[in-house]
Amino acid sequence: MFDIKWIRANAEAFDAAISRRKGVSVRSSDLLAIDDRRREIIASLNEVQEKRNALSKQIGQAKAQKDEAKAAELMAEVAALKEFIPQGEADERAVELELRNALSVLPNLAFEDVPDGVDETDNVEYFGPNGSPATAAKARAPKPSFAFAPKEHYEVGVAANGDMDFELAAKLSGSRFVVLKGQVARLERALGQFMLDLHTTEHGYTEVQPPLLVKDDALYGTNQLPKFEEDLFFTPHGDGRLALIPTAEVPLTNLVRESILGEEVLPMRLTALTPCFRSEAGSAGRDTRGMLRQHQFNKVEMVSITTPETSVDEHERMLTCAEAVLQKLGLHYRVMTLCTGDLGFGAKKTYDLEVWLPGQDTYREISSVSVCGDFQARRMDARYRPAGEKQAPRFVHTLNGSGTAVGRCLIAVLENYQQEDGSVLVPEVLQPYMGGLTSIGGR
The missing domain is CATH 1.10.287.40 (Serine-tRNA synthetase, tRNA binding domain)
Structure with a gap:
């Protein structure tokens, strides 16, 4: 706003x-x-x-x-x-x-260093504030090599043998849903818990369990309304309605709505593992197979509330927190700076983390990390009082990022760690969450 x-x-x-x-x-x-x-x-x-x-x-x-x-x-x-x-x-x-x-209904203004462009084809690979392709590559796992033709996630044996069931989900709920069972369900749960533990114990985020249903005012505050109403699921409530959250960004960011914070509590860093619900309006025909684009999915969200002077540095920090997930999982990825034509409505600048999916032989977005400036704060009336100053309160700056999308991370693990016999190796950092299992599935 x-x-x-x-x-x-x-x-x-x-x-x-x-x-x-x-x-x-x-x-x-x-x-x-x-x-x-x-x-x-x-x-x-x-x-x-x-x-x-x-x-x-x-x-x-x-x-x-x-x-x-x-x-x-x-x-x-x-x-x-x-x-x-x-x-x-x-x-x-x-x-x-x-x-x-x-x-x-006007989008945020992009930072001057955001590249101009029409769509995702004009996004630019990013290597860090002072990085280069050579130095950045050291922190990232290489692309895996296979002695066989790698399969897509829903074709990998452990998933294709019934633990990833789209037909059963369609009977229950229709298209773009999935039922996960057995070891695949456990692996997805392990991924979510691993991410949440990483961000709370190593990255300084406070865990929150927010409501999954929110008012229109909350959606307006984080710019889902009025422009993106068709992407939401609503349910009647009293004389009005509530919406299922499309992302935990909505309740986490709105925790500071209509309040004046003391500067000493900033930066405020919050994280949550929640289901997310999106109607996927306008995506007909896209990613109809598999788990890539679902009406319901789990995601670990990161939100930061900062002062204007620190928000740009916080953006870089949040990116490294999201990268750490993929680095510890040993997944190859790249970071893209979104161009003006692909930039989200409320963002001033966005980095996308794109993980390598060998089954598709391409990169796919697994996390978006955005700085919004005071765009959302003005809609929420979220302010802070600078320390030692008697001037009027100032608007906070807000940031949000996926840390990461759990379902898409599951896809990446299944495809990157698949074995020829249909089994899947369990990344070392997930093994404690899997009862010590080093692999799942297989003959």
């Missing part, structure tokens, strides 16, 4: 920045025209209020002088003004809503 005062003071800069975002035709003049009408209405109301106050004073003077005719004349003028005020206030509310709606 943008501050219309900032847009008015920086109209040219706003137009230059918003023009970089895909599919946005709105310019500052459109928004300022609405704000001009709002300001005119407010000015008229103030003028009427001032005139009414002046007339009321004159009525008192006329009565004091026992000039009843003059008092009656003035009271008639006041009555006429009173009739204008309710309509003026209604007009003010209507134009303020119009302005809010116009601002709420």
